[in-house]
Amino acid sequence: EAGVAQSPRYKIIEKRQSVAFWCNPISGHATLYWYQQILGQGPKLLIQFQNNGVVDDSQLPKDRFSAERLKGVDSTLKIQPAKLEDSAVYLCASSLHAGQSYEQYFGPGTRLTVT
Amino acid sequence: AQSVTQPDIHITVSEGASLELRCNYSYGATPYLFWYVQSPGQGLQLLLKYFSGDTLVQGIKGFEAEFKRSQSSFNLRKPSVHWSDAAEYFCAVGSNTGNQFYFGTGTSLTVIP
Numbered sequence: 001e002a003g004v005a006q007s008p009r010y011k012i013i014e015k016r017q018s019v020a021f022w023c024n025p026i027s028g029h030a031t032l033y034w035y036q037q038i039l040g041q042g043p044k045l046l047i048q049f050q051n052n053g054v055v056d057d058s059q060l061p062k063d064r065f066s067a068e069r070l071k072g073v074d075s076t077l078k079i080q081p082a083k084l085e086d087s088a089v090y091l092c093a094s095s096l097h098a099g100q101s102y103e104q105y106f107g108p109g110t111r112l113t114v115t
Numbered sequence: 116a117q118s119v120t121q122p123d124i125h126i127t128v129s130e131g132a133s134l135e136l137r138c139n140y141s142y143g144a145t146p147y148l149f150w151y152v153q154s155p156g157q158g159l160q161l162l163l164k165y166f167s168g169d170t171l172v173q174g175i176k177g178f179e180a181e182f183k184r185s186q187s188s189f190n191l192r193k194p195s196v197h198w199s200d201a202a203e204y205f206c207a208v209g210s211n212t213g214n215q216f217y218f219g220t221g222t223s224l225t226v227i228p
Binding site: 003004040041042043044045056091093101103104105106107108109 | 119147151156157158159160161164166205207215216217218219220221
């Protein structure tokens, strides 16, 4: 089966610009996650969707970050305006259902550099 | 609050040698514990997980991990390392009442011939 797809793989922008990332989860996976992985750190959950509803967005900086999952399939994560500290790899993951017993499958990530 | 500590930022081992990567967690109840591997340019891949039962867990690629409640540890081991094992390894803890994952800061493994 196809894995989690993400695009673009790399993005360089200047601070105060906006950027969007796209994720296509594994077919049939109801749960989708966005993580931020800053260099030298482990991934940090930003937002979790169950179908097209938000389950957890407690660590999403809502003043500049937004995410949506239209029709419960693809998802986009947007940053507007970007700050230098947003430089990171943004990982998308999906799982069949919510809950720890279901394995999360990760995409290759989008590496964002903010200059 | 849940947290994960990986004390070793970087480890170098010779090919064929044994490996142990340390992971300590902080969690009030019985945790769900995971080890992931991340190769350059690749997404995270699940190596193994512990939910309950036998405290010695077998995973893919010849890895195993042992849950020790008394030490709050979940160390990853492999008896003989291959050059292809060079990667970043992350330990993670999850709650059994929710969906939140907490990752450690990772251990970078270098394998020398």
